Amino acid sequence: MIKYFKNGVLEVDTLDLPQDCGEIKVSVVLEEERNDANYYLEFACPRNVKYISQKLTRTADKEYEIILPRGISEYIGEVYVQMIIMSNEDAALISRSLIASNPLFVIKQSILASNALDSSERRDFFEYAQNVVTSVSDKIDIVDKMIESVPAQITDIVEAQLKAVDDKLAEYQTVIDGKIENVADNLKSQLVGVEGSISNNTSKIEENKSVIAEVQNELKGDISSLNGSISQISSKVTNVENGLSGKLNTSAVKNEYYSSASEVYSTQYINNNLKKFHKDSGEFTFTSSTTYSEVSTITTPAKGYLVVFFGSCNSGAAVSKVGILPVKSAGNTTGAVSNIGHTLSPAAMGVVLCDYLDANTTVKFYCQCQTSGKRTTGYYRYILLEG
Numbered sequence: 001m002i003k004y005f006k007n008g009v010l011e012v013d014t015l016d017l018p019q020d021c022g023e024i025k026v027s028v029v030l031e032e033e034r035n036d037a038n039y040y041l042e043f044a045c046p047r048n049v050k051y052i053s054q055k056l057t058r059t060a061d062k063e064y065e066i067i068l069p070r071g072i073s074e075y076i077g078e079v080y081v082q083m084i085i086m087s088n089e090d091a092a093l094i095s096r097s098l099i100a101s102n103p104l105f106v107i108k109q110s111i112l113a114s115n116a117l118d119s120s121e122r123r124d125f126f127e128y129a130q131n132v133v134t135s136v137s138d139k140i141d142i143v144d145k146m147i148e149s150v151p152a153q154i155t156d157i158v159e160a161q162l163k164a165v166d167d168k169l170a171e172y173q174t175v176i177d178g179k180i181e182n183v184a185d186n187l188k189s190q191l192v193g194v195e196g197s198i199s200n201n202t203s204k205i206e207e208n209k210s211v212i213a214e215v216q217n218e219l220k221g222d223i224s225s226l227n228g229s230i231s232q233i234s235s236k237v238t239n240v241e242n243g244l245s246g247k248l249n250t251s252a253v254k255n256e257y258y259s260s261a262s263e264v265y266s267t268q269y270i271n272n273n274l275k276k277f278h279k280d281s282g283e284f285t286f287t288s289s290t291t292y293s294e295v296s297t298i299t300t301p302a303k304g305y306l307v308v309f310f311g312s313c314n315s316g317a318a319v320s321k322v323g324i325l326p327v328k329s330a331g332n333t334t335g336a337v338s339n340i341g342h343t344l345s346p347a348a349m350g351v352v353l354c355d356y357l358d359a360n361t362t363v364k365f366y367c368q369c370q371t372s373g374k375r376t377t378g379y380y381r382y383i384l385l386e387g
Contacts, residue, residue, distance in 0.1 A: 001013040001026075001027050001029070002026060002027070002028045002029070002041075002081065002083070002100075002104070003028075003029050003031070004028065004029070004030050004031065004039075004083050004097060005031045006031050006032040008095070008096075008097050008098050009097070009098055010081065010082065010083055010097045010098055010099070010100040011100065011102075012081060012100045012102055012103075012104045014102050014103055014104065014105070014106060015104065015105055015106075016105075016106045016108055017073050017105050017106070017107055017108065018073070018107075018108055018109075018110040019073060019074070019075075019076055019107055019108065019109055019110035019112065020070060020073055020074060020110055020112060021070070021073045021110075022070045022073075023067050023068065023069060023070055024067070024068040024072060024073070024105075025065060025066070025067050025068075026041070026065065026066050026067075026068060026104075027063070027064075027065050028041075028056055028063070028064040028065065028066070028083075029062060029063055029064075030062045030063075030064070031062070032062075033061070033062045034085065034094075036087060036088055036089070037085045037086060037087060037088055037094055038055045038056070038085075038086055038087075038088050038091075039055070039056040039064060039083060039084075039085055040052060040053055040054070040055060040056065040083070040084045040085075040086065041053040041056070041066060041081055041082070041083055041084075042081070042082045042083075042084060043068075043072060043079055043080070043081055043104075044079065044080045044081075044082075044099075045072065045074070045075060045077070045079050046075040046076060046077030046078065046079075046107065047075050047077075049074070049075065051071070051072060052084075053066050053068065054066065072105070073105065073107050075107065076107050076108065076109050077106075077107055078103035078105070078106055078107070079103055079104050079105040079106075079107065080099055080100060080103050080104065081099070081100050081104040082096065082097055082098070082099045082100070083096070083097040084096045084097070085097075276302070276385075276386045277383065277384070277385055277386075278301050278302060278304075278383070278384040278386070279381075279382065279383045279384070280298075280381070280382060281379075281380065281381035281382070282379075282380060282381075283377055283378060283379045283380070284296045284377070284378050285375055285376065285377050285378070286367070286375075286376055286378060287372075287373060287374070287375060287376070288314065288317035288319075288367075288369035288371055288372055288373065288374040288375075288376045289367075289368070289369060289372050290368065290369060290370065290371070290372050291368060292321060292323070292366055292367075292368040293366065293367070293368070294364050294365070294366055295312075295365055295366065295367045295378055296364075296365045296378055296380075297362050297363060297364050297365065298362075298363050298365075298380065298382065299360055299361070299362055299363070300357050300358070300359055300360060300361045300363065300384060301359065301384065302359045302384060302386045303357070303358050303359045303386065303387070304356070304357070304384050304385045304386040304387045305354070305355075305356050305384065305385045305387060306353070306354070306355055306356075306357050306363070306382060306383075306384045307352065307353070307354045307382060307383050307384075308324065308352070308353045308354075308363060308380060308381070308382035308383075309350055309351070309352045309379075309380060309381050309382070310322060310324050310350060310351055310353075310365045310378065310379070310380045311349060311350025311351070311378070311379050311380075312349060312350075312367055312376055312377065312378045312379065313349065313377070314369070314374055314375075314376040314377065316371060316374045317369040317370070317371050317374035317376045318369055318370035318371050319349050319367060319368075319369050319370075319376070320349075320368055320369060320370050321349070321366075321367070321368040322349050322350065322351050322365070322366065322367050322368075323351060323365075323366040323367075324351055324353040324363060324364070324365060324366070325363065325364040325366065326355065326357070326361070326363070326364075350379075363382075365378060365380065
């Protein structure tokens with residue numbers, strides 16, 4: 001058994017064999033197998049005799065075997081082995097393993113009685129050999145005579161075959177010549193037609209050149225006139241820009257109105273005097289208290305001037321005081337309150353704050369009632385001018 005590892009190491013199970021033991025089957029197992037290679041074994045035998053095996057026969061996945069001839073055990077001593085890997089395309093050497101550290105075979109001495117012949121057996125052998133030599137000589141003479149007549153026979157056969165080939169080539173040549181003449185005639189007639197077409201096209205090209213020249217002249221006049229018009233328009237545009245530069249900011253002029261909950265007018269400024277407005281309104285509920293306390297808040301969406309109204313009414317709670325921070329104030333506005341065309345629900349008591357505030361400022365609404373524990377509604381509406 002031989003084991004081959006991918007690092008090039010070869011391991012063997014040493015086997016004791018008698019001298020001249022006949023054919024030997026050896027199994028080989030690979031750690032890693034290549035699809036593009038064949039595997040061979042080289043043997044170093046006693047008396048410096050060396051052999052290389054035939055290609056190993058694959059018996060299973062990563063398993064091979066080889067049957068070695070009897071000559072491998074001819075001499076007494078140790079037989080060492082090495083594996084070589086060669087390309088299956090051009091038989092080029094791919095790699096070679098290390099020589100196995102232990103011998104694959106240890107050849108022991110054999111009696112070999114079958115090889116020891118006495119004198120009478122030897123004489124019989126020599127007589128048999130002489131008879132074989134005589135018989136072979138007679139057969140060689142017969143073969144020599146047969147060979148003498150072979151060249152003449154071969155010559156006749158070859159000449160007959162060559163004549164047949166020549167006749168067939170002559171037939172083909174006649175057919176080919178006829179086809180070539182037909183093709184040549186067709187090409188000549190086609191060339192005549194092509195020459196006529198070329199002549200007609202040449203005349204048309206000359207006519208087109210004249211037309212193109214006329215069109216070019218007309219275009220030159222049109223282009224010159226157009227350049228003059230462009231120059232005049234450019235001058236007028238420059239005058240307009242100079243006239244409007246002090247009146248109109250030349251950045252994009254566009255007004256957009258988004259009908260959202262906050263009804264924000266989004267403006268790319270026509271000039272610095274027109275600003276962006278924000279407005280919103282809403283209501284909320286809270287539980288009444290007899291102490292002056294915070295009931296809701298809003299947050300300013302931008303920096304600017306804020307005008308905000310807050311009011312509340314509930315006959316059961318008897319609202320007595322309302323206020324807005326960051327400016328603490330109180331009031332008692334009654335009746336309906338209108339604001340930019342929108343009517344707010346009636347408020348028994350309301351207050352208005354007008355102040356300049358930063359963006360994201362928390363505005364707090366306060367209320368005080370004469371009765372506690374009543375669900376009460378608060379109303380607010382504001383307008384903020386950015387600036």
